[in-house]
Amino acid sequence: MTPEASHTPLVRMSGVNKHFGSFQALSDINVDIPKGQVCIVVGPSGSGKSTLCRTINRLETIDDDGGYIEIDGARLPEEGKALAALRADVGMVFQSFNLFAHKSVVENVTLGPTKVRKISKKQAEQEAMEYLERVGVGEQARKLPAQLSGGQQQRVAIARALAMKPKVLLFDEPTSALDPEMVQEVLDVMVDLAAGGMTMVVVTHEMGFARKAGDRLLFMSDGAVIEDTTPEKFFTGPETSRAKDFLSKILTE
Amino acid sequence: MTPEASHTPLVRMSGVNKHFGSFQALSDINVDIPKGQVCIVVGPSGSGKSTLCRTINRLETIDDDGGYIEIDGARLPEEGKALAALRADVGMVFQSFNLFAHKSVVENVTLGPTKVRKISKKQAEQEAMEYLERVGVGEQARKLPAQLSGGQQQRVAIARALAMKPKVLLFDEPTSALDPEMVQEVLDVMVDLAAGGMTMVVVTHEMGFARKAGDRLLFMSDGAVIEDTTPEKFFTGPETSRAKDFLSKILTE
Amino acid sequence: TEDTAEDDAAGGGGGGGSVTVGIKYDQPGLGFREGNNPPTGFDVDVAKAVLAEMGYQEDQIEWVESPTPQRENMLENGQVDMIFATYSITDERDERVDFAGPYFMAGQDILVRTDENDIKGPEDLNGRNLCSVTGSTPAQNVRDMYADEVELVEQDGYSECLTFLQSGQVDAVTTDDIILAGLAASDEYAGEFKVVGSPFTEEPYGVGLPEGDVETCEQVNEAIQKLQDDGTIDELLAANTEGVDYEANAELNDNIELVTCGE
Amino acid sequence: MEDILFLFEQYPIWEGFWANLKLAFFSAIFAFTLGVILALFRISPVRSMSWLSGAFINLVRNIPLTVLVVMGVLIFWGQLQINMHPDFDTNFFMLATIALSIYHAPFFAEAIRSGVNTVPLGQAEAARSIGLGFFAAARLIIIPQALRGAITPIGNTLIALIKNTTVAAAASVMEASGIMRTMIEFNPNLMVAIFLIIAIGFSLIVIPVGLLTTWLSERLAVTR
Amino acid sequence: MSTQYVLFDAPGPRSRRIITILNILVALIVIGVLVWVYQALAAQGQMSPHLWWNAINTNAWVNYLLPGLTFTLQAAAIAVVSSVVFGLFFGFLRLAPVRILRWISMVIVEFFRAVPVLVLMVFLHFFFSQYLSNVIDPRNSAYYAVIVALTLYNGAVIAELVRAGVRSLPAGQREAALAVGMTTTKSLRYVEVPQALVAMLPSLVSQFVIILKDSALGYIIGFSELLRYSRHLGAGYGNIMQALVVAAIIFIIINSLLVQLAQMLSRRLSSRTSGVTEVGIPGIAPIAGDTVEDEATETRAQAIIQQDKRK
Numbered sequence A, B: 001m002t003p004e005a006s007h008t009p010l011v012r013m014s015g016v017n018k019h020f021g022s023f024q025a026l027s028d029i030n031v032d033i034p035k036g037q038v039c040i041v042v043g044p045s046g047s048g049k050s051t052l053c054r055t056i057n058r059l060e061t062i063d064d065d066g067g068y069i070e071i072d073g074a075r076l077p078e079e080g081k082a083l084a085a086l087r088a089d090v091g092m093v094f095q096s097f098n099l100f101a102h103k104s105v106v107e108n109v110t111l112g113p114t115k116v117r118k119i120s121k122k123q124a125e126q127e128a129m130e131y132l133e134r135v136g137v138g139e140q141a142r143k144l145p146a147q148l149s150g151g152q153q154q155r156v157a158i159a160r161a162l163a164m165k166p167k168v169l170l171f172d173e174p175t176s177a178l179d180p181e182m183v184q185e186v187l188d189v190m191v192d193l194a195a196g197g198m199t200m201v202v203v204t205h206e207m208g209f210a211r212k213a214g215d216r217l218l219f220m221s222d223g224a225v226i227e228d229t230t231p232e233k234f235f236t237g238p239e240t241s242r243a244k245d246f247l248s249k250i251l252t253e
Numbered sequence C: 001t002e003d004t005a006e007d008d009a010a011g012g013g014g015g016g017g018s019v020t021v022g023i024k025y026d027q028p029g030l031g032f033r034e035g036n037n038p039p040t041g042f043d044v045d046v047a048k049a050v051l052a053e054m055g056y057q058e059d060q061i062e063w064v065e066s067p068t069p070q071r072e073n074m075l076e077n078g079q080v081d082m083i084f085a086t087y088s089i090t091d092e093r094d095e096r097v098d099f100a101g102p103y104f105m106a107g108q109d110i111l112v113r114t115d116e117n118d119i120k121g122p123e124d125l126n127g128r129n130l131c132s133v134t135g136s137t138p139a140q141n142v143r144d145m146y147a148d149e150v151e152l153v154e155q156d157g158y159s160e161c162l163t164f165l166q167s168g169q170v171d172a173v174t175t176d177d178i179i180l181a182g183l184a185a186s187d188e189y190a191g192e193f194k195v196v197g198s199p200f201t202e203e204p205y206g207v208g209l210p211e212g213d214v215e216t217c218e219q220v221n222e223a224i225q226k227l228q229d230d231g232t233i234d235e236l237l238a239a240n241t242e243g244v245d246y247e248a249n250a251e252l253n254d255n256i257e258l259v260t261c262g263e
Numbered sequence D: 001m002e003d004i005l006f007l008f009e010q011y012p013i014w015e016g017f018w019a020n021l022k023l024a025f026f027s028a029i030f031a032f033t034l035g036v037i038l039a040l041f042r043i044s045p046v047r048s049m050s051w052l053s054g055a056f057i058n059l060v061r062n063i064p065l066t067v068l069v070v071m072g073v074l075i076f077w078g079q080l081q082i083n084m085h086p087d088f089d090t091n092f093f094m095l096a097t098i099a100l101s102i103y104h105a106p107f108f109a110e111a112i113r114s115g116v117n118t119v120p121l122g123q124a125e126a127a128r129s130i131g132l133g134f135f136a137a138a139r140l141i142i143i144p145q146a147l148r149g150a151i152t153p154i155g156n157t158l159i160a161l162i163k164n165t166t167v168a169a170a171a172s173v174m175e176a177s178g179i180m181r182t183m184i185e186f187n188p189n190l191m192v193a194i195f196l197i198i199a200i201g202f203s204l205i206v207i208p209v210g211l212l213t214t215w216l217s218e219r220l221a222v223t224r
Numbered sequence E: 001m002s003t004q005y006v007l008f009d010a011p012g013p014r015s016r017r018i019i020t021i022l023n024i025l026v027a028l029i030v031i032g033v034l035v036w037v038y039q040a041l042a043a044q045g046q047m048s049p050h051l052w053w054n055a056i057n058t059n060a061w062v063n064y065l066l067p068g069l070t071f072t073l074q075a076a077a078i079a080v081v082s083s084v085v086f087g088l089f090f091g092f093l094r095l096a097p098v099r100i101l102r103w104i105s106m107v108i109v110e111f112f113r114a115v116p117v118l119v120l121m122v123f124l125h126f127f128f129s130q131y132l133s134n135v136i137d138p139r140n141s142a143y144y145a146v147i148v149a150l151t152l153y154n155g156a157v158i159a160e161l162v163r164a165g166v167r168s169l170p171a172g173q174r175e176a177a178l179a180v181g182m183t184t185t186k187s188l189r190y191v192e193v194p195q196a197l198v199a200m201l202p203s204l205v206s207q208f209v210i211i212l213k214d215s216a217l218g219y220i221i222g223f224s225e226l227l228r229y230s231r232h233l234g235a236g237y238g239n240i241m242q243a244l245v246v247a248a249i250i251f252i253i254i255n256s257l258l259v260q261l262a263q264m265l266s267r268r269l270s271s272r273t274s275g276v277t278e279v280g281i282p283g284i285a286p287i288a289g290d291t292v293e294d295e296a297t298e299t300r301a302q303a304i305i306q307q308d309k310r311k
């Protein structure tokens, strides 16, 4: 079912399991994501979407039972500097933005490059401004996160992730904490990124976005990926009854 | 424009104004809602939808400038027993459910009937179970609210309101705090109620619901009702430019 | 106590040759001090005279407040070198510190409101309210020896006792006659109180010294002897009780026997 | 070890702690009662009442307890001649109790108020919207939840109160800290042991209260 | 009526009448009580102007109030600085990855929070003058006893504030820092600790109020601070009541200013941290019990450190 990639996938999850205590949050995940692919993840609440997303940069560990995750052909390091270095290559955008509350917008964006990539402050700031302009919040650069709207904060969060020049970007429900009028401005930025060839894993229920920008769609249920298809096919003809059930709940209008 | 009602309207708002300090949250509201009507209220954030809804059972007072509100032909009492009695006749469902956190589900539903309507505990419980069954959470009766999902909590809140056998039900964005999959289960209950002839005022952005169950739609902007029409007409051909603007932001998919 | 911190700041007390003397700060006529002003009173003057005999200049003396309940401690801890603070020589105290002197013989007496006529001596205090200072002998004396039904309130200083006496919360204040005289004479209370005038104990005022400091003790005794012989002490007493209706107990004071140091 | 037994024989250590406990018990009752009244005034819609309570709370909270106790003896008793008991020991015990009660009442009031503040406005609105009147809403919905939210701050205040009973020493009440002082004065060689006896004594009183508070507040916590 | 009361509904006309009546009643009672107090004092001769004047004239300030206030403020200020140092040190120790360190600091912190400050002060006073008389001038032992006792107690409280400050940050802050490639140390250093400190500031300021108030305990061990000096003032001029009232007012004014500063900081800073800047109930330290059990349930943040370290 999986669309085959001709060379090493950028992200490979192979036989990944994850337990919280006795509860199994991920079961036998096998997913290869080639470079440039935009992979949408959908599924009911509690199905393991966030967990899947977070294991990719090891904010959650995985079970030590032979399953593994590779980024760009290299095993995910388990700790220390190597892990930090890997995380620098994997950007993440959270549902609740998680901007650093004590730093201005531009400092939020430069903090990673200067402290992790050791780029000069000046250059980091110049680049940060470019990213901020690109996501449309250049004018807010000197403000504190608390002074921005949710939509603006999330776009700053995207700029912060981009500033690390990541190989892949993870989005965990980036628009679900936003007021309806602000959803679109964030999705627009994401569509641009997708069009620009960024490899992305996006947990979202925004079907418009999924159809417009998604190359592939994973449907999760009870910790397993039970459909691995394209957004178009999924929304028009889901194969499993759980997916049908799920869609009937979501698509009410 | 308002669909004329032949007899006394169940809810009449006439020349209602409301200030918060110097800020005018409602300006000159004139709305009659006949028995059985399902009246949808939409509008941008801050336009006064919640305020309108809350003035109807006097959770907000209105300005003392000649404007008035009548329920079933009687002026809204200003305080004391009379106000409490009136509120018992006007059910309200909140965005954040507001179930009594220290009481079980069934106690939440029986509290009003036993303490306000003075119905025997036994009968109240029996009725409560019927309402809980009707909204599909009969099995959760002995749990505490915090143990339920949002959708279940909101359905309990509806059962709690119904148990008072109200003349009119007010809903203030009843689904906007819910996860997408749970929205439908709540809307389904509301559609049922509407079909059963309940008079309802519903602040919501769920267009599917508005179209399916709404008899009438009020579009608010800056505290005033600037369109008073039907859902169908509103979504297909809004008259004012503000409504068009609003719709273009909401309807992105 | 920390008054010394301020003394240091004020530059009081010269280098190696300074001596720290504990006195009362709140007993007008005996030991009294306001802020950084020089202290005044009979004890202070005697201390100066004694120390002068021992070869100390006035600017070599550091004054420290030594409230009644803390006197033994201050000597034991080395907070002061000597104490001139209406310090009666008793056996109990002698176990913890050493005394030189006495330089004056006081007697315990009772202070009452001017219009009080029922209290003529300690026996009359049964069922009445009496005020004295925490840790001082007089109060216990009265209770143990004369009036076991007296209600006793102890305060940190006599000034509180006077306010209580003035407001009627206590009927009598007891301590040494000379202290009472000084208090009764102060401007604030002029005419309100009287000393009953029948001292019922002997209170030999000694100079408190750290246990075992025989050398200083002997020096102090020598100085006191000289000051008594040449009448200086009488002069100082007269100067400090000027205008007060007070006569020292002549019989006792005329031939004071000094303690033997090092016993 | 013998020395320590000697201390227990020679000095009224138990009586001292007992005095602290008695002070704490009575002060806690009075302070809590006054605190409830202050809290009700504070959250009432009557401006003058809430202002009055606020003024009292802010004044008293900013005065050191020692000053209050000393004022109690020197002003309340000494100057204003308010006698509560002809027996001086009892009288000063009562004075200390009053000072402790006045001092801690604002803290109890704030604890209760913060408990009320843990109840979301929505709970009150929901209660009103099903037709419950003021008293019914307060009794059935708000107070039960507010009390649970107030357990922790009330426990904190109670612990502070227990420790603060030592300040009664300034009103010549013979309690543990005063006895400790006498003991050290006469047995300076046992100073550390004496301190540990008193310190551990207080820990044994205070820590269980803390644990009980935590246990209660967790058990009764309202999960939202 | 834009203020919302949890307990009270928006008032109608009858309630408004009742409120007005109550307002008048309260005003009358307050005036009555004030008049009564005034007359009771006047009857005692306590209202005579010279008694009050003697408590606030130049002599009173120069010789009594200012010297006393200086000592009070000096002791409090030193205690504030040293307790912050103590608190930061033990606070971070309580977050340390080594279990034994966490334990040691927990025992120390809990001990000093459970012992009454006065008991500590009395002990230290004797201890310093007995055993440390060659280090500390015995004449100043009460002064140092006050400072050290305040430091130990308030330092323990601040240690709890530090720990609570880091704990109260949402886990997302650390996760975001890790996600841009910071190590756990860098995340602590650049993201968590700065925010925890900002969040703590208002509580620190209100801790200053506690320290200032507790410095008056020094009165009992003979430290000449404001209270003792004003007692001397009262003793010298027969106006004990007036002198104590003036001392109380000085305390009230200084502490109110500090409380206002704390509240202002808490408003200003709340947008600069994702921690909680609430001051809580100024004047009461959090209880002992609630930390003992925390030891078992490690913080989410700690769990992540551990996670990264393990394996």
Ligand SMILES: Nc1ncnc2c1ncn2[C@@H]1O[C@H](COP(=O)(O)OP(=O)(O)OP(=O)(O)O)[C@@H](O)[C@H]1O
Residues within 6 Å of the ligand: A020, A023, A025, A043, A044, A045, A046, A047, A048, A049, A050, A051, A052
């Ligand atoms: N730290 C944790 N400890 C224990 N269980 C957890 C933890 N995190 C997640 N879980 C559980 O794992 C399951 C999957 O969680 P996850 O957050 O991945 O779901 P999700 O699909 O993202 O849901 P949602 O749409 O609600 O965000 C859930 O049942 C959740 O309760």
Ligand SMILES: Nc1ncnc2c1ncn2[C@@H]1O[C@H](COP(=O)(O)OP(=O)(O)OP(=O)(O)O)[C@@H](O)[C@H]1O
Residues within 6 Å of the ligand: B020, B023, B025, B043, B044, B045, B046, B047, B048, B049, B050, B051, B052, E002
């Ligand atoms: N208690 C209050 N005090 C002051 N202003 C208020 C209060 N409640 C509401 N407002 C103001 O009144 C206006 C209308 O508020 P309302 O909550 O009715 O808007 P709304 O249309 O329901 O918005 P939303 O879609 O965000 O819920 C807003 O500008 C709001 O800031």
Ligand SMILES: [Mg+2]
Residues within 6 Å of the ligand: A049, A050, A051, A172, A173
């Ligand atoms: Mg999720």
Ligand SMILES: [Mg+2]
Residues within 6 Å of the ligand: B049, B050, B051, B172, B173
């Ligand atoms: Mg609203």
